[in-house]
Amino acid sequence: MKETAADFIAKSTIKAADKDHRRKINFNIGKYNAVVPQGKQQFTDVHLARERAKNIKWKAIETLDKQLENFEAAISKRGAKVIWAEDAGQALDAIKRICDEKGCKILVKSKSMVTEEIHLNDFLEKNGIESVETDLGEYIQQLDGEPPYHIVTPAMHKSKEDVAKLFAEKLGTDPKATPEQLTLTARKVLREKYVQAEVGVTGANFIVADIGGIAVTENEGNARLSCAFPKTHIVVAGIEKVIPSITDLALFWPLLSTFGTGQKITVYNTIVTGPRQINETDGPEDMYVILLDNGRTNILANEKQRESLYCIRCGACLNACPVYKNIGGHTYAATYSGPIGSVITPHLKEMGEWKHLSYASSLCGNCTEVCAVKINLHELLLENRHEAVNEGHSSFGEKIAWKMWRQGMLRRRWMNMASGSIKNWVVNSLLKGWKRHRGEMEFPKKSFNELWREKHGKN
DSSP, X not given: OHHHHHHHHHHHHHHHTOHHHHHHHHXXXXXXXXXXXXXXXXXXXXXXXXXXXXXXXXXXXXXXXXXXXXXXXXXXXXXXXXXXXXXXXXXXXXXXXXXXXXXXXXXXXXXXXXXXXXXXHHHHHHTTOEEEEOSHHHHHHHHTTOOOSSSSOTTTTOOHHHHHHHHHHHHOOOTTOOHHHHHHHHHHHXXXXXXXXXXXXXXXXXXXXXXXXXXXXXXXXXXXXXXXXXXEEEEEEEGGGEESOGGGHHHHHHHHHHHXXXXXXXXXXXXXXXXXXXXXXXXXXXXXXXXXXXXXXXXXXXXXXXXXXXXXXXXXXXXXXXXXXXXXXXXXXXXXXXXXXXXXXXXXXXXXXXXXXXXXXXXXXXXXXXXXXXXXXXXXXXXXXXXXXXXXXXXXXXXXXXXXXXXXXXXXXXXHHSOHHHHHHIIIIIOHHHHTSSOOOOOOSSOHHHHHHHHHOOO
């Protein structure tokens, strides 16, 4: 527990002082911030659209068991096989069984945060299966041996010079190659993998309950190729991704693209409802859908935190968060970073070990302000802190300090007795951590209350 928090503090201290890193991430986030307002103009009333989306997700999550059963019944009729996985181990075992049955040696994978959550690439590598990321950003990160940096833009922290250097080292390209040349190189490599792969893995942006379909939205077409070229298609999706009806996509697809990248709609939007049918010429011969819990029912059972399951992974809260923009995605050491990651990670993993993420926030509320489905993220961060204390995940010294603070705050006379010199001594001598990255704090000799009484009298 202490090691995880200490590691976070150490990494965030380094990253916050890394001006080159801050320049890159703020440059890339700035490009999104410039176009998101333009994308929002497609909505007659963007606040109403967000409210409607929140209500739809409320319905989906409140009736989650029924929605998932409807999905399973519908997609099973068309030959897809649904597998329920309680945790990462069950999901990985299911994927390995499928790969073994199909004699899989090469697997292509489209961008999927949930497969990052279960560490699928490492698992497959240990079992002698080559897993190839086909999203350009994910491919860059895989070449560099790094996890995704951002929910939407995996290589956001890299400049074009960084990518050119990486490709030169790994693929032998010109160190001065342009982004266009680098993209064509990646395309050439990945196109060969699509043909060679026996299995393709995708995530799901949405699970459409009424039609039994998987909705995927993307800009590169890699998800379509990953599920169409190989003979076997495996979908790995968190159970919270469900929406009740196909008609809901008319709202959710534009919201996701606008709040994620500023686009009115992403380039490729696909609905997959099963393997290749008798009268069809394209598509996989077999399709499996793994519905992953992995701690999500912990959040579902928590009435106050349940709202966090509404998240559609647009990444807007990351782009808005002043903490994320200074310490970056890898500092969180979790699959989901930024405000939404700080809310859900302590529940997906273990509160005692990950409660420190809930304190990595200024509580400015900007994350709530920009959320596509109006999740009250800053309030959920506060609720995490409250739950951590109630569960006993706070030190004895911390408890005593807050009790003393509370007693002082409830007694005006005590506060006035603590003159400026006493307050200065407490902050600058006892609270040594305050001065580590800040100058000394100087309190005035008299409080505002004392000055007011001197000027206006006791009344």
